[in-house]
Amino acid sequence: MNVMFNVIRDQIANFKIIRRMAKYDDRxxxxxxxxxxxWEFLNPLIQIGIxxxxxxxxLKRGDPMHGIPYLPWMVTGIAPWLYxxxxxxxxxxxxxxxxxxxxxxxxxxxxxxxxxxMGNLYSFWTMMAFAVFLMxxxxxxPTVSWIQFIYYFxxxxxxxxxxxxxxxxxxxxxxxxxxxxQSILRxxxxxxxxxxNFQTSKFPILFVRVLELNPLYYIVNxxxxxxxxxxxxxxxxxxxxxxxxxxxxxxxxxxGTYLHNKFRADFVDxx
Amino acid sequence: MDTEYKIKLDNVTKExxxxxxxxxxxxxxxxxxxxxxxxxxxLKGVSMTVKPGETLGIIGINGSGKSTISNIISGIIPQxxxxxxxxxxxxxxxxxxxxxxxxxxxxxxxxxxxMQGLSIKEIAELRDSIVDFADxxxxxxxxxxxxxxxxxxRLGFAIAVHINPDIMIIDEALSVGxxxxxxxxxxxxxxxxxxxxxxxxxxxxxxxxxxxxxxxAWMHFGDLREIGEAGEVxxxxxxxxxxxxxxxxxxxxxxxxxxxxxQLDFNIETYQDTLIDQEVKVNGFSHKEAARKVGKVLYxxxxxxxxxxxxxxxxxxxxxxxxxFSMVNxxxxxxxxxxxxxxxxxxxxxxxxRK
Numbered sequence: 001m002n003v004m005f006n007v008i009r010d011q012i013a014n015f016k017i018i019r020r021m022a023k024y025d026d027r028x029x030x031x032x033x034x035x036x037x038x039w040e041f042l043n044p045l046i047q048i049g050i051x052x053x054x055x056x057x058x059l060k061r062g063d064p065m066h067g068i069p070y071l072p073w074m075v076t077g078i079a080p081w082l083y084x085x086x087x088x089x090x091x092x093x094x095x096x097x098x099x100x101x102x103x104x105x106x107x108x109x110x111x112x113x114x115x116x117x118m119g120n121l122y123s124f125w126t127m128m129a130f131a132v133f134l135m136x137x138x139x140x141x142p143t144v145s146w147i148q149f150i151y152y153f154x155x156x157x158x159x160x161x162x163x164x165x166x167x168x169x170x171x172x173x174x175x176x177x178x179x180x181x182q183s184i185l186r187x188x189x190x191x192x193x194x195x196x197n198f199q200t201s202k203f204p205i206l207f208v209r210v211l212e213l214n215p216l217y218y219i220v221n222x223x224x225x226x227x228x229x230x231x232x233x234x235x236x237x238x239x240x241x242x243x244x245x246x247x248x249x250x251x252x253x254x255x256g257t258y259l260h261n262k263f264r265a266d267f268v269d270x271x
Numbered sequence: 272m273d274t275e276y277k278i279k280l281d282n283v284t285k286e287x288x289x290x291x292x293x294x295x296x297x298x299x300x301x302x303x304x305x306x307x308x309x310x311x312x313x314l315k316g317v318s319m320t321v322k323p324g325e326t327l328g329i330i331g332i333n334g335s336g337k338s339t340i341s342n343i344i345s346g347i348i349p350q351x352x353x354x355x356x357x358x359x360x361x362x363x364x365x366x367x368x369x370x371x372x373x374x375x376x377x378x379x380x381x382x383x384x385x386m387q388g389l390s391i392k393e394i395a396e397l398r399d400s401i402v403d404f405a406d407x408x409x410x411x412x413x414x415x416x417x418x419x420x421x422x423x424x425r426l427g428f429a430i431a432v433h434i435n436p437d438i439m440i441i442d443e444a445l446s447v448g449x450x451x452x453x454x455x456x457x458x459x460x461x462x463x464x465x466x467x468x469x470x471x472x473x474x475x476x477x478x479x480x481x482x483x484x485x486x487x488a489w490m491h492f493g494d495l496r497e498i499g500e501a502g503e504v505x506x507x508x509x510x511x512x513x514x515x516x517x518x519x520x521x522x523x524x525x526x527x528x529x530x531x532x533x534q535l536d537f538n539i540e541t542y543q544d545t546l547i548d549q550e551v552k553v554n555g556f557s558h559k560e561a562a563r564k565v566g567k568v569l570y571x572x573x574x575x576x577x578x579x580x581x582x583x584x585x586x587x588x589x590x591x592x593x594x595x596f597s598m599v600n601x602x603x604x605x606x607x608x609x610x611x612x613x614x615x616x617x618x619x620x621x622x623x624x625r626k
Binding site for chain 1: 297346361362363365369372382383385386387390574576578579581582586590592596597600603605619621
């Protein structure tokens with residue numbers, strides 16, 4: 001457990017480096033593209049457009065929360081999803097990518113996933129702004145419930161780090177892990193209720209309750225409930241899910257930091 | 272004894288596992304079966320101190336642990352046992368230079384600067400001076416993979432010296448440049464010396480070491496064989512080399528094999544026991560006290576390779592809580608009901624409404 005606290009302390013002590021490198025990372029990725037940073041929003045917007053056409057207009061089977069139009073419902077969920085999807089994959093590669101560099105200088109390797117978590121936030125906020133804009137055009141206004149957004153945002157960052165430190169270490173040890181992760185995330189995309197609401201659909205009730213346990217669903221649903229004012233953390237099933245979510249995070253943190261610490265010295269030899 | 276120091280090593284050892292195949296390593300990683308791996312001790316217990324403003328040369332034949340020691344001091348790799356205290360920022364320059372090959376020189380300057388904790392503004396101020404020092408002209412906007420070996424090491428050296436560390440570690444980095452660049456580096460090192468910075472200089476070239484260093488440490492097959500005034504140690508090293516060269520090829524090979532075998536046979540427990548005995552004899556501690564003291568020096572900074580017992584308990588507890596609440600959620604009962612009557616967890620409620 002000390003190892004876990006040390007890793008967390010490292011993140012705080014190196015916060016400046018994380019922020020600066022995140023900024024630089026962002027610029028460097030799109031430097032050679034004519035449209036530059038605009039791609040960060042064009043990509044998701046095109047995706048949202050297609051999902052809206054298929055699920056919102058053509059199939060009409062989105063089944064959003066009661067009394068809320070499909071589009072704002074979908075975008076408040078897909079914004080955190082796209083962020084989590086990209087960040088999980090980027091963070092998983094982070095150590096592998098930089099290993100040549102960090103093996104030749106003094107650098108706290110455990111902050112590499114944090115840099116990706118921070119760097120991707122930029123497009124997350126833009127997507128969130130877009131979601132809020134859609135809510136306003138549909139006459140959904142802020143309420144006290146928005147306070148919960150802060151909590152769920154914190155949950156999201158912590159989950160991303162727990163997954164990041166674990167995945168980045170395992171990716172170095174087992175090269176296939178990154179690809180496996182891609183497949184898992186693709187499946188989870190349809191299982192986390194991003195495009196259609198499994199709560200109001202005709203899924204068997206037991207299956208719905210199993211799907212609820214997914215920590216990514218906890219976050220996506222949390223964002224929706226807080227922004228669309230549809231529920232509180234202490235109401236069931238959120239209470240059960242809150243506990244399972246934090247236990248899941250704790251386990252990944254414990255194992256991730258343990259593995260990271262154990263193999264930090266060998267990262268170079270392993271590739 | 273002088274208490275002021277920049278770098279202090281106490282009984283530092285470094286162990287490498289010599290896996291035969293990658294799958295052996297993986298099996299060890301997952302704790303699947305006992306894989307018999309030979310252990311090679313690259314450092315067999317090294318203690319030394321480096322004072323502020325001192326230039327320490329590290330010499331020794333190939334594979335004697337010179338690079339290992341400089342990597343441990345600079346914080347790149349952790350030691351296996353022992354205590355390392357470094358007061359100040361370190362910057363290491365080694366042959367590989369640690370550049371990213373598909374980025375341009377300019378981007379490398381920015382990236383390395385950021386990683387060492389400089390701000391974008393500070394880097395912009397240093398950039399011209401770095402480019403000028405490295406003398407790579409228009410190549411600065413080309414990917415580093417197109418550079419010649421000399422250019423790469425020049426850039427690496429230039430970046431490292433401009434980051435302005437208190438402690439500079441130079442690992443064989445001067446052996447690749449041409450005379451002009453070598454002179455430039457020597458001038459820079461002299462400048463650092465005048466500023467009172469601490470420099471660690473690892474090199475094969477006795478001439479370079481003689482010229483630059485105040486003191487010299489001679490590493491010999493994982494041991495610190497001698498440390499002291501530069502002239503003296505270098506003379507002893509020269510004598511040793513002369514003697515060694517006079518031996519027949521067979522004798523030489525046997526000597527090396529013996530020494531390597533020592534590094535394979537080295538046992539950390541035996542080493543710990545000798546240290547304890549020493550403590551008892553020299554300082555007159557009781558055996559128990561000495562054991563505690565030595566244990567502290569050896570393992571104080573080492574994070575355990577196995578999970579500690581509290582961590583294991585924590586894992587077990589969180590797995591239990593995770594499973595319990597997953598079942599509560601799937602079964603659809605209330606938490607109170609589930610605690611009172613855990614058997615009901617396997618009899619889920621089929622209603623949509625929750626209690």
